[in-house]
Amino acid sequence: ETVCIRVAAEDSLYVVKDFIVTHNTTEIGGLIAMLLETGELSLARDRSDPFGGMGRAIVVPRSTALYQWHNELLRMMPGLNIAVSEGSKRQRTQLYLQPWQVLLIGPEMIRRDFEMLERFDLSLLVTDDVDQLRNRETDTSYVLDRLGRRGTEKLVPGTDRYIIASGTPLQKRLPELH
Numbered sequence: 001e002t003v004c005i006r007v008a009a010e011d012s013l014y015v016v017k018d019f020i021v022t023h024n025t026t027e028i029g030g031l032i033a034m035l036l037e038t039g040e041l042s043l044a045r046d047r048s049d050p051f052g053g054m055g056r057a058i059v060v061p062r063s064t065a066l067y068q069w070h071n072e073l074l075r076m077m078p079g080l081n082i083a084v085s086e087g088s089k090r091q092r093t094q095l096y097l098q099p100w101q102v103l104l105i106g107p108e109m110i111r112r113d114f115e116m117l118e119r120f121d122l123s124l125l126v127t128d129d130v131d132q133l134r135n136r137e138t139d140t141s142y143v144l145d146r147l148g149r150r151g152t153e154k155l156v157p158g159t160d161r162y163i164i165a166s167g168t169p170l171q172k173r174l175p176e177l178h
């Protein structure tokens with residue numbers, strides 16, 4: 001079941017059930033906290049235990065929102081190891097080799113670095129307000145689809161959860177997005 005809403009507020013905050021002020025980072029932050037608590041978000045998958053450590057998380061917001069996500073996630077979980085993908089290809093490669101739990105990366109950068117990132121075990125892939133998903137023929141849509149489905153297609157051990165978060169009303173019917 002889904003509900004599409006439009007948010008006009010500059011800070012993207014909105015009110016949900018029981019008058020709780022929220023933002024997409026709040027819901028996704030809660031999910032990340034739960035995955036950390038259960039051990040499903042980890043740096044490496046323990047292949048000997050089907051429930052032991054599932055992998056890392058990649059969050060793909062608009063490039064202009066990378067540091068908003070960074071600051072909000074750190075506010076909720078001060079010890080969370082978050083990497084923000086930026087800099088030259090060499091700098092990004094070094095960043096990806098670090099022990100991050102959550103990677104924040106813009107749509108343009110994920111297209112460039114897809115081949116490096118698809119090697120990681122992922123417990124969670126999140127896209128937030130990525131306009132390119134509206135047209136499934138875009139390179140960004142293709143890359144996110146590949147990362148999001150690879151665990152289900154058994155291409156490589158990978159993504160257990162793929163979430164599309166958006167405050168923008170869908171222009172298509174839900175089955176078309178699926």
